[in-house]
Amino acid sequence: MEGTSSGFRKELVSKLLHLHFKDDKTKVGGDALLLVAELLKIFVLEAAIRSVRQAQAEDLARVDVEQLEKVLPQLLLDF
Secondary structure (H helix, E strand, O other): OOOOOOOOHHHHHHHHHHHHHOOOOOOOHHHHHHHHHHHHHHHHHHHHHHHHHHHHOOOOOOOOOOHHHHEEEEHOOOO
């Protein structure tokens, strides 16, 4: 996780963004990459925290993909 202080490498964020651009000539600045990387970090951490809380509410000792699936709709609405 080098390249940015937020945990996602600039190259990875750039590649993810460019996968969804319709125009191949679209460019993304360094500051924008850092901002999107920070947003991704917050999103992933929030998903993990909400999944843990869901597992605790169900009295489970382990978080599984089912807990993530339960919290994902509200998480997407919140972002």
